[in-house]
Every structure is written in structure tokens, then in C-alpha cells.
Amino acid sequence: MTPPLRLGTRGSKLAMAQSRGVAEALTAATGRAVNLVEITTYGDVSNEPLATIGGTGVFVNALREALLDDRVDLAVHSLKDLPTTPAENLTVAAIPERADPRDVLCARDDLTLAELPPGSTIGTGSPRRAAQLRALGLELEVVPVRGNVDTRMAKVTSGELDGIVLARAGLSRLGRLDAVTEVLDPLQMLPAPGQGALAVECRTADEELVGTLAVLDDPMTRAAVTAERTLLAVLEAGCSAPVGAYAVVAEGDAPQSDELYIRGAVVSSDGAISIRKSVTGPVEEAEQLGRTLAGDLLDDGAGTVVGAELKVPKKENVS
Numbered sequence: 001m002t003p004p005l006r007l008g009t010r011g012s013k014l015a016m017a018q019s020r021g022v023a024e025a026l027t028a029a030t031g032r033a034v035n036l037v038e039i040t041t042y043g044d045v046s047n048e049p050l051a052t053i054g055g056t057g058v059f060v061n062a063l064r065e066a067l068l069d070d071r072v073d074l075a076v077h078s079l080k081d082l083p084t085t086p087a088e089n090l091t092v093a094a095i096p097e098r099a100d101p102r103d104v105l106c107a108r109d110d111l112t113l114a115e116l117p118p119g120s121t122i123g124t125g126s127p128r129r130a131a132q133l134r135a136l137g138l139e140l141e142v143v144p145v146r147g148n149v150d151t152r153m154a155k156v157t158s159g160e161l162d163g164i165v166l167a168r169a170g171l172s173r174l175g176r177l178d179a180v181t182e183v184l185d186p187l188q189m190l191p192a193p194g195q196g197a198l199a200v201e202c203r204t205a206d207e208e209l210v211g212t213l214a215v216l217d218d219p220m221t222r223a224a225v226t227a228e229r230t231l232l233a234v235l236e237a238g239c240s241a242p243v244g245a246y247a248v249v250a251e252g253d254a255p256q257s258d259e260l261y262i263r264g265a266v267v268s269s270d271g272a273i274s275i276r277k278s279v280t281g282p283v284e285e286a287e288q289l290g291r292t293l294a295g296d297l298l299d300d301g302a303g304t305v306v307g308a309e310l311k312v313p314k315k316e317n318v319s
């Protein structure tokens, strides 16, 4: 009998929910048993600002060490927290079909952004969300927050904040979509590159497992996030950068005629400069489309925005 696969996961409710989902899908598709192995990361036990302890990389790195030390066989990451440079000796063997990548507002009294009075406080630790909120010109006051999804939502329930902006995908996995008061239109709030998608990683040398995990891969999601992450990489911006991207694949009628449509935004932290562009092209050219979009944004001055943001001290690293 083949032994159960060991799936490394962080212990947070969100991480456990998405790891359980991947484990179940894997067992359903292959018949292999999967055991979850909880890996505690420094980022989980420390209350220090993420930026001072290495950004969201601290979550990813502990799981990667567990893979390289052969303590686990596979690991599940939120793709938007994964650095764009690939890890040596590890392979992202599957990117499953992604959840709705949009951001949402959870506000008091069932209010939407437009209904919140001037001066309302909106919590987010993400420079991308903060910049796009400020660009709306609604006199909203952006307040930095950290902590897991429950901790952040409690700040609205307690009245400490008027609202918070979160990823719809996270709330969906936690069964908390009831708290959503507005799904934010990407026209105003472009999500983080890779948002809503998961990455299933294993050792490259585990060739058989690389092949097995491929059953979970969704080529359309992979193409979309490849374009989004290439944009991020070309702009040399990390997960804390004020960069939004959202790609979708539209199935064409003829074989090989699927089209990828990607939108990107670079927004200065005060919201004064907001550069938005989009490109369309064959899905096979996902990487090139991300590159082209980055070039178009840079032509319009994105370099000064991203460059200026990088010079200020790094903010909390929660995209």
C-alpha cells in the first residue's frame, strides 16, 4: 500500500480550509490518502509587523523548508503570497481552478463604499487596497490593520472600524460571505496578482508526485495568473506593492483560439496617480501579455510610482 501523502499547511483557519480542500480534491481524483501536517511559522506566532520579519515570505519559507527537509510531500500556498522568483528544487505542480479573485467590503450597517459618510474608517494592511481606496476620492480614512480574517472582521463588529476590505476568496473558504456588504468592481479595485488562486508545490525530484498533482491543475487559471505574476515581476514589485492585476481567459470557438484579457493598475499611495491599462492576446502567450502590459504601464509613468513606493519604508505586507 502506498503511504498517505503528507500535506504541509499553516495552522490558520484559512490555511487549514484551503489545505483540506486540496487534500479532498486529491483523494477524490487519485484515491490517495492525504494527511495534513501543521507547520508553525514565525509569522503565525509573532505580533511584529510583517514587513520587519520578512513579509509574507515568512509563511511561504517555513513550508518550503519542510518540503526540502522531506517532512512533508506537498504544500499549499495562497498564490498571491508566493514570491515571483521560483524556488530551487521545488515545482508548482498544480494551480487549481481559482475562486472569484475580487476584493470585497465588509462594512457596518450593510453599507457600500458610496454610502459610507466622509471620514469613515476602512481597515486594510495592503498598500494596493489603500491606494485604490484613496483614488476614489471619497474622503475615506484608511487605517492599517493586521491579523487573521476573524480578527479583522471583529473590528467592524465592535465598532472600532466602519469597514474593512478583504479578498472574497478567503471569506468564501471560511464560509463568511454573509459579512460582505459590497463586491468591489475591478474597475475601482483591481485585485492582487494571483488573488483567489492556490499553488500546490512539491519537490521537483518527486517526478511521480509532480505527475499525480497535475490532475488538480487548471490550465486557464494557470495562464491567467502567469500573466498577472509576470506583470508584477517586470514591474519589480513585491506583494506589498500598489499593483493590481486581473486576467481572464475567454474560450474561443475554434481550437487554440482562447483569448486572454488582462488589466493592470499601478496607483500611488496617496491615490493621486492611477495608471490603468489592458491588453488582449492568445492565451498561449500569457507571459508575453503580462510583459506587454507592464511595458504599457511603464510607458505611462508606472516606473516613477513603483520606484517612489519602494523608497518609502516598506509597509505591512498584506496584499
Ligand SMILES: NCc1[nH]cc(CCC(=O)O)c1CC(=O)O
Pocket (backbone or CB within 6 Å): 078, 079, 080, 081, 165, 166, 167, 168, 169, 170, 194, 195, 196, 197, 318, 319
Ligand atoms: N493577504 C493575506 C491573504 N492571502 C490570501 C488570502 C485569501 C485570498 C486568496 O487566496 O487570494 C488573504 C486574505 C485577504 O487578502 O483578504
